[in-house]
Amino acid sequence: MTETKVPRRTTARLEEQLCFAVYQAGHAFTRMYRSALAELGLTYPQYLVMLALWDGDGVTVKALGERLSLDSGTLTPLLKRLEVAGLIRRERSREDERQVLLHLTEAGEALREKGGCVPITMGRAIGDAVHPDGRLLGDLKRLRDALLKAADQD
Amino acid sequence: MTETKVPRRTTARLEEQLCFAVYQAGHAFTRMYRSALAELGLTYPQYLVMLALWDGDGVTVKALGERLSLDSGTLTPLLKRLEVAGLIRRERSREDERQVLLHLTEAGEALREKGGCVPITMGRAIGDAVHPDGRLLGDLKRLRDALLKAADQD
DNA sequence: GACAATTCAATTGTGCACGATCTAAATCAC
DNA sequence: GTGATTTAGATCGTGCACAATTGAATTGTC
Numbered sequence: 231m232t233e234t235k236v237p238r239r240t241t242a243r244l245e246e247q248l249c250f251a252v253y254q255a256g257h258a259f260t261r262m263y264r265s266a267l268a269e270l271g272l273t274y275p276q277y278l279v280m281l282a283l284w285d286g287d288g289v290t291v292k293a294l295g296e297r298l299s300l301d302s303g304t305l306t307p308l309l310k311r312l313e314v315a316g317l318i319r320r321e322r323s324r325e326d327e328r329q330v331l332l333h334l335t336e337a338g339e340a341l342r343e344k345g346g347c348v349p350i351t352m353g354r355a356i357g358d359a360v361h362p363d364g365r366l367l368g369d370l371k372r373l374r375d376a377l378l379k380a381a382d383q384d
Numbered sequence: 385m386t387e388t389k390v391p392r393r394t395t396a397r398l399e400e401q402l403c404f405a406v407y408q409a410g411h412a413f414t415r416m417y418r419s420a421l422a423e424l425g426l427t428y429p430q431y432l433v434m435l436a437l438w439d440g441d442g443v444t445v446k447a448l449g450e451r452l453s454l455d456s457g458t459l460t461p462l463l464k465r466l467e468v469a470g471l472i473r474r475e476r477s478r479e480d481e482r483q484v485l486l487h488l489t490e491a492g493e494a495l496r497e498k499g500g501c502v503p504i505t506m507g508r509a510i511g512d513a514v515h516p517d518g519r520l521l522g523d524l525k526r527l528r529d530a531l532l533k534a535a536d537q538d
Numbered sequence: 539g540a541c542a543a544t545t546c547a548a549t550t551g552t553g554c555a556c557g558a559t560c561t562a563a564a565t566c567a568c
Numbered sequence: 569g570t571g572a573t574t575t576a577g578a579t580c581g582t583g584c585a586c587a588a589t590t591g592a593a594t595t596g597t598c
Binding site for chain 1: 396397398400401402403404405406407408409410411412413415416417419432435436439451453503506508509510511513514519520521523524525526527528529530531532534535
């Protein structure tokens with residue numbers, strides 16, 4: 231008997247997997263943001279950190295890390311780069327010398343105005359590809375929570 | 385006059401941004417896959433490459449890169465690691481010496497069976513957080529395409 | 539055939555992302 | 569109070585991700 235040409239479909243096609251769709255959408259966002267953020271001198275993760283700090287500074291590295299789900303191994307060097315860029319200050323807390331408090335500088339605060347136009351650029355890029363009803367947002371949050379819950383269990 | 389405590393809402397809240405939701409879901413997937421793939425000895429991007437090759441090997445680095453939207457700077461070292469692990473072979477094409485063809489080894493082919501259980505693990509993790517109707521998948525594809533189209537234009 | 543332009547992969551440098559480990563500070567137990 | 573435990577960040581090593589450059593092979597043009 232000759233071998234059949236029909237592929238053994240033991241694994242789903244790459245393009246039909248949810249994980250791959252999320253992976254690709256994430257890359258597409260990163261790429262889109264890269265050009266939009268270039269003139270601010272920020273990378274995409276740095277922009278997320280600034281967004282968090284514009285929402286309220288004086289937070290600890292740990293609190294920031296929990297909000298972004300990033301650990302100190304990622305944040306410490308990133309925050310140092312933001313400090314070198316003159317956008318934030320990092321100073322040890324007086325009450326608890328273990329923690330480092332993050333504060334916006336004048337320049338960091340000022341960048342908020344310029345950064346405001348970025349989501350608008352994004353909105354135009356997305357156009358009408360996404361319903362503005364937040365359905366996709368809700369779906370993604372549910373997905374994330376389910377994955378994290380499962381990861382905790384084992 | 386004292387300064388008001390009302391935050392100037394010039395930027396949307398981090399948690400309500402689509403880009404952040406995609407970013408977080410992507411991380412959650414990566415984390416979930418990390419543990420599921422540990423026993424296969426693969427990282428998540430390596431698993432995606434294997435998925436693509438299980439779907440048909442003998443492809444060029446360029447073709448693989450287009451499918452995954454990754455460039456040679458990312459793929460070359462990753463593929464070398466897969467080669468060292470004994471899962472693939474990389475050989476220059478006879479007809480066109482510029483291109484490198486990727487082939488599965490016996491071990492790489494065999495790994496397909498073990499890899500088959502990974503999406504099942506994932507499906508269980510996701511549970512009923514995502515409708516199985518592919519709505520989310522479709523939404524993400526549309527989002528990705530819109531972002532890529534916009535990135536091309538400028 | 540000679541030479542310019544293009545194409546493919548590899549390389550280099552920067553920056554995330556995370557596990558593992560380390561140090562210092564704070565907290566707990568007694 | 570002394571010692572054990574816990575906590576917050578920093579550091580190190582590995583592995584993606586991508587821009588930019590390089591070098592070799594191919595293709596196109598004359």
